[in-house]
Amino acid sequence: MTHLDPTGVRAKMQFLYHLAQMHLQAARSQAALLELEKAYACCPDPALNIGDKSLMPLRELIRTALISCLLGLSREAIAAKQYEPAERWLSQLFDYPPLTTESLFLLGSYFYERGFGEAAETYFEQVLAADPIHAEAMRMLGDTFYFLRNDNVRALPCYEAFVRLYQSNQSVYNLLGHLHYYLTGDIQMSLKDFERALEIQPDFKTANDNLMMGLLKDDSLNQAGIFERACTTMTRFLNHSEYGKLRPMVYVVDRDPERRLHIGYLSSNLFSHPTFYYLYPMLKAHQLTEIDVSCYSSSPNQDHVVKNYVSQLPGINFVHGLNETQLADKIRADRIDILVDASGFEANNRTMALLARPAPIQVSYMAYINTYGLPPGVVDYILTASDLVEPHEQAWYRERFFHLEPYCVYARNDHEWEPVSELPALKRGYVTFGVFNQLAKITDQTLQAWAEILSQVPESRLMLCRDKLDWPAVERRLVQAGMPLSQVQVETFAYSKYHLCDLQLDTFHYSGMTINLDSLSMGVPVLTWPQVNLTGRMGGHINRVLGLEVFNANSREDYCQKAVWFARHPQVLAEYRLTMRQRLADSPLSDPDAFAKGLEAAYRQMWRNFCRA
Template identity: 35%
Template sequence: MLSALLARISGAFRARRRDRALKLIADGRRAEDAGNLAAARECYRRATWFAPNHVSAYVNLGIALAASGDSAGATAAYEQALAIDPLDPYANYNLASLLYLRGEHMRAERLLLAALRSKPEFVEALVTLSNVLDAQRRTPEAAGALETALRLQPDSAGTLFNYGLALRKLRRGDEAAAALQRSLELQPGQVDALDALSAVLREQGLMQESLYPLRRALELAPQRFDLGSRELYALNKDESLSGAQIFARHREYGSRLERAFPMRFSSFAGEPHPDRKLRIGYVSGDFRYHPVAQFLLVPLQHGNRSGYEVFCYATSSDVDPVTERVRALADAWVESWLPTDAQLADRIHRDAIDILVDLSGHTGMFRLAMFAHRPAPVQVAWLGYLNTTGLTQIQYRICDARTDPPGVSDPLHTEALVRLPHSQWCYRPYLEIEAATTPPCVARGFVTFGSFNHAAKISGDMCLRWAEILRRLPDARLVIVGISSAAKRAALQSALTSTGITPARLTILPNLPLDEYARWYNSVDIALDTLPYGGGTTTFDALWMGVPVVTATGSTPVSRSAASIVSLLGLIEWIAPSPQEYVDVAVERARDPATIASLRGSLRQRLRSSPLMDEERFTRDLEEAYRGMWRRWCAGNDAR
């Protein structure tokens, strides 16, 4: 009797404490909804006292602590919840979310899988799992988790956005565009989704179409300088704009950026001695299989380490074998994708960098706001962007006299132009693919043209020029390599066939493995450059494979990039003086098979013997340019 009575009393007491805890949890949720986190935390803490084995009390406490910025306290609360019930899906999910933010991906993954075993329809856990998998470079699995989430909630704008990002990484551009467009249909005002859609369309080669979401994003977020930077990049591909118009836009942008991010450093650690050892800092998101890294490897390998110390600031987490080669050649490697612009500027200033080099400009990972802070005494633009940045805090841009003729380009830059004696590039092929000894026109009896430039460089006007070349040479063929998007492929096919060119004369290929890409040069006689955004690496690749390049000069440095390379090899007759004469030059060159055959056997050696592949000379020229900039700084001359 007594034991039963005591049991009833104990049960009633526990029930009252549980009821009290439930009321406190409800009160805490109301306080949280009202924005009163302090009151919510107190309610949840009291609830854990009344019901120390109540999982929900600890989960809610963890949520409130995390929202207050107390990550350690939140972690402890979730750990306590899991000690009570290791299978609780919400405790597993919330703790995993914290661990993901801290970079503890392996345990986060285990917790999320536990949450999903208890609650298979837990969409938020699936989305977070996709983030954890992606952070471990397991993007196909991340996309799979998102596909499961979308089967459960097909109209989730956020999940569709994440899915679009994953598909973009997997180079499934058409599907990525569809997912992002659907996300925007469901939630039209997403700036990041508009930006991502623009990027996907640009990567597909749909340059004009990419501008619509980008400019809508700019309307919604005019303070986003990264969006404005991407628009400036696009202007270089607009044939309707003059060099002066493009410069005006860059200069206005740079002025706004420097007002928003003013110079913060007035003194620098390095001694202003003109001949001391210098620290060079390279900032890029392209230390990977990318033209920037390809060209940078040369001075990194041949640099004079007694006179220069090299720091590389990697602003992207992308890693491949080329990344490891760059890292191994640098004296210091700094992973820089997480710090803010101000934090990265502080780090560079602490590192006492003497000359800071931007390798991106208005391409890739946006870091120009960091340069506006002026963390180094001398700041330079080189390699990644053949135009002005528009910033006065970047004092110099490295170029050459062919991309930037003296007196022509200087007024169109906020930077002072430093022209290397021969070229701003030194080419090193990624692969030693054997070149054909004779061009295909010898056996076929007709000329095959080829385009190997990025799809985004092929505009509607470019298609009209190519169609006119084919019209005037009725037996000629055209091969276009690097068109992986079905939408871009259809647009090219339509633009060319609508002028009367039969599909049988066209071969359109996707992006190819490097060896297959190189071997396709053996199947063409003449490479066709694009306007107004010319080729760089692809121009070198064509010449290396014995294929001459038809190009033209325009009003911007990048419109003269291929001409700069071709002219240094003495192939002046392959350069049209203007875009209007491009078709005439291509047709005339195609009617001279003897010269095409002669060049096939001699171009590789001509290139190898030129300054364009003289790695030692190029590196000394570059280092001499750096030393000249430094000496001007020491003399009190800040370029402009």
């Protein structure tokens, strides 16, 4: 009789392997792991030239089962946030070399989950070295750069590669839209990305919000076009989402036109966000002897602005944890008479709560300076100024215009301004034009105008100040516009960079607002060309309020001619620079008490209109 297994090793290995399979079928993974470890130990590593090499196929089968078991246990532990056992099982993977791409991917995922970007990057790159078309590793590497490494420029090609491999991930298309928006300024590509995300998931609110924000930067749309796109975009979204089922509340209202009013402000930007610097001085200036005020912050941020300023606001409510229905119920229970939405479609907004009509009068202000595109009757008014809209443009808004003068007040309460510097052109002998706006606001038409200005003033420089940008993509846009790159310098943003700038060039179609006011605070005037839509007129409105109409152009040609003239007359810029900060301080833009009084009068008139209806 021939003994096929004289030592009994094969039989033992098979027995332990089958025992492990039985444990796995009964969902006893840890028990299975113990049996597999014993089975694997029965056969030494053949590299040591010991043991029966005929056992190697069985040994490899057991190794594969071991790795699968360790991966399964690790995934379960990571999902349950049980990191200590997860680390133990992950470390055991190294006992059964070589590491598989699946093992490397899970190691990267673990470090991503724990927030260790450098380690996550290392393992995802190892996966891609072994398998260049591993779509999920490409996506996770992009997420690592974007969320953990704060490196949007390196994230962009990862996401672009991912969608080439796998074209059905709405979240990645949404992130791509965001990156194209901020890193390259390619607004058309950005809008296509958001549209693609919504094709895959029509009720994807974040993508819909981003699309609505992006529409305002599309210079192929006039105000009529923005209105049409906004309405069709919102109608499509509401038809596919649960928000479309929200219906107006029914309640009894005391229609006394002169009674004390309760004003509610809803905002997702009550933290270190530009909108805060408009809302805060206004809210602090409200005369609480005349009205009651409640504030609803839907932001999860808890930065120094929240702790030092927002927490001190009258009637502050932190409502990030409430959904739209719960928030509407709270606003209604608080008996708000006029609800002012200062979120629009910014991140963490609760604008859809307005569909439940929690207040008799609902108003749009500040964050989204255009029509919401929501069904008629949801938002009653949009606060504007007389030079921001024309009477005939009311046809392109579902909200009625209510004018303020000025449109806003502004104060960076948490910022101490540096002294205004001497005009740099007087020392350098040439003028430096500054650009501080988002890349998405810089249209091709704007770039072409800037290229023309630089060609007429060849000794001048254009300083582009952005924290992060995809320079190769931006460079292509500059070259296509005819921009002389030798006259362009790129700087990371800091307030001190205003000291290097003689004149800021505003963007067309969507002008600056906060950037313009910051520039003026640092003594730098802003050359602007008011456009044929509300968002394109804000720079001109600010200049008019300050008596700086000389910096408002009436055409593209006038814009270029003014830039060239100021570049050749630096002494004029120097004179404006010396008085600019005081001019701003003495203006209505810096008088929150007067502004709040005018705003309260506007609310009273809205209420009287409501009571008469």
